Amino acid sequence: MMKSWQRCQQYLHQRLPGLQKQLALPQTSLQLCLLGALGGLVAAVLIILFRLAILALQSLYLSSFDDFSTADSEFRWMLPFAGAICIGAVALFAGYRHYRLGIPFVIHRMKTQYGMMPFRNTLNQFFGGIAALASGFSVGREGPSVHLGAYGASFIGKKLKLPFNSIRTLVGCGIAAGIAASFNTPLAAVIFVMEVVLREYRIHVFIPVMLAAVVGALVTRSVFGVERELAILEIVSLPGWHFPYLILCGVMIGAIAFVFNTNMMRVIRLFKSWPLPFRLLLAAAITAAVGFLIPQAMGAETGAIQYAVSAPTDVQLLLALFIGKMILTVFALGLGVPGGVIGPIFGIGIIFGTMLAILPGMVHGDSAHAGTYAVLGMAGLMAACLHAPLAALVAVMELASNPDIILPAMLVITSAYVTGVQLFKNKSLFLMQLDFLQMPYKLSPADDLLQKVGVLALLDERYHVITNPDDVTIRHHLDLLEADELLVIKRTQEQGAEFQLASYDVSLSMSGADSIRYLPMVGIIKQATMAEAFNALEAQREGAVYVYDDSQAEVHPIGLIRWDQVQSLLVKQNNLL
Structure with missing residues (x-):
């Protein structure tokens, strides 16, 4: 059993880089659909646990689910106070600053953090939502369902270190599965994700979201049946x-x-x-x-x-x-x-x-x-x-x-x-x-476009890295570069390594000054999208950023993203949309 698990981990470790690179592109793929279905399954399981907990609690004092007129009148008035105390206790345990919940918070995270949901907020949503619905507050279960579905799907994306653009798609899958699991309405769940949460229609997103909604509905029906409230x-x-x-x-x-x-x-x-x-x-x-x-x-x-x-x-x-x-x-x-x-x-x-x-x-x-x-x-x-x-x-x-x-x-x-x-x-x-609440939910047109493409899809590997060189060594390497190659200088310091882009500056050489020009380079993790590269290069509008694997102990470039690549992607936006 242990050997099988180790072989599975080894296989995943070998295949994961290829999967990460493929998912960096905004296109429909079998791998993304399967991951979306997995995200839908995780979301459905969370929603089922959520609903079963509410049913179990209400069965203690209600003759019929969600019908609080069947509770004893002397006991009924105490339920909201008991629920409020439980909600407050959960919020105190998880932290009051993590008490941002529900669909508005999910929309905000979709636009600013690619849908990745904090764990403590999810704790508040899960247990607080159970207490609220079990104690008679007039709130719906779809708010917690959306939050829990988003967390379950984003958890998979974070564990696999998938590109952020694909994590956002997975989160849409989790949300759709959560709504489908909550109301037994898979098609409405898909439309809700596109119309309210993502606020856009893209075919490469629509297909995995649809599959996740099917999975969420099927899993839920296996537990609660096919009957609908209406x-x-x-x-x-x-x-x-x-x-x-x-x-x-x-x-x-x-x-x-x-x-x-x-x-x-x-x-x-x-x-x-x-x-x-x-x-x-x-x-x-x-x-x-x-x-x-x-x-x-x-x-x-x-x-x-x-x-x-x-x-x-x-x-x-x-x-x-x-x-x-x-x-x-x-x-x-x-x-x-x-x-x-x-x-x-x-x-x-x-x-x-x-x-x-x-x-x-x-x-x-x-x-x-x-x-x-x-x-x-x-x-x-x-x-x-x-x-x-x-x-x-x-x-x-x-x-x-x-x-x-x-x-x-x-x-x-x-x-x-x-x-x-x-x-x-x-x-x-x-x-x-x-x-x-002053929670941003809008993106600039440039960010909206560039967030759909991961940096792994456009990595430029035509560069050479030299460590702590002198000017003579730098000039020597610059003379040997091909027309489309770049030279990266790595300078090690006590607080860490710094990277610079070195090139000849014709204007400086004509004035008699040092002809070597250095541009500082900012590093971005391999999960990032082209939007992060754009934000890092927008001020200087030249040069490049280096991409690194944050799971490695030493920061080392695995590729570059040049400013002209960002410009080209913006120019070709109609082809991507």
Whole structure:
């Protein structure tokens, strides 16, 4: 057994350099697809453990999953406080400065750190998310799922020391698998990654992300089955006379999205200066108070779906659920409870959509269309709040499993999105949070392009290195260089080695000065992309950087990246895109 493991390690060590070099190029490959599937598997396992932990805890005091009205009223009000204490304890153990979680943080890391997630933040997200969802806070499980999926996939990339551009693709795979494992919606997961997280469509990214979503969905179905939460909603085809009313529904949903996003940001701003323990206790107090009056509003989206189905004409209950769910979600997420916003948006949208079905139900004489309107409300609110119209449409198609929902969903999503953007100037909730927290999520056009290509793909190995030479030796080597070769000078010092690029300077030689010109060289690790090379050379706009293997004890160039290579890549950007 030990010999087999050693042979496997030896084989991997031999093959890894070739794999690293191949993945440095932005192209579809079998190796990247297989790694994406592996990342999806790791993400799915983490999500399964996450969901099983929540189910195990809730089974101790709930008769039905996510239905907190089944808990004893004298015990129910204590749950949010117990959850807040657990979340605070985990944050204290992991460190308060590592308490940046959820989808906005993942988007930020995707743009600034190629999606690589810190371990301590992930600890906060995993255990804090379990405590939040098990204790009745109105947060979704997709936020932790995205974070955990990103961590699982980036862990593989870091262990294999893959180029950063391929690690970002792997992180997209992990996120897609995490969402697919959370909601059993693999196609919507792929679209969400492209539309919300990566904010771009590239075929070499799309294929492995799609495969990872399939793996995530299949693994999760093997544990939790194929049943979806929206399966209990009856979707029926809407007659043509509903369509003008659907436009009005979309307008109202767009207004609700604006109210939701605005109040969420208002709570975040108002309580930003409060210490985390105080914010968590306030969130627990509000959840306990509202949950005591409206227990059906506690938890993620599942309970709201159940009650929307069971009482589609009970205006008083639906209105109470809608208001309670809005208050609980805005304060829980605004005060820093770890969890996602998509699940609560689903619940709020389903409740509001069911309320919108009451008017046509009165005209028609029954409530047969309530399920259809509930799904449409969910789709419209997700599109307007998160600026993810395509992901919302695909999610509805998968969750409803009924093609009759497509046309009305497109109409509601369009009208809700346009209303929010043009009439209310509503922005994506994720981007509003990133802007407020001053967490960068935008790249310059040059960095955006160059981050897609690893330096290993363009290594220039036409150079000679000489150590601590004198001027005579340098001139001798310069005279022997071919036209396309470079000379690197290594100067050893107590604090380490320094590298310089040596060349003849014609202008200096004509003035009688020393004709040898030295340009300092910056080193970048072999996992880096051309963006790091560009940033190192941008100021001087000439010369080269040296690439080294950070796993070796002594820093030694394994290749160079010249400034003219960076320029050439920028010029050829249309061919790469």
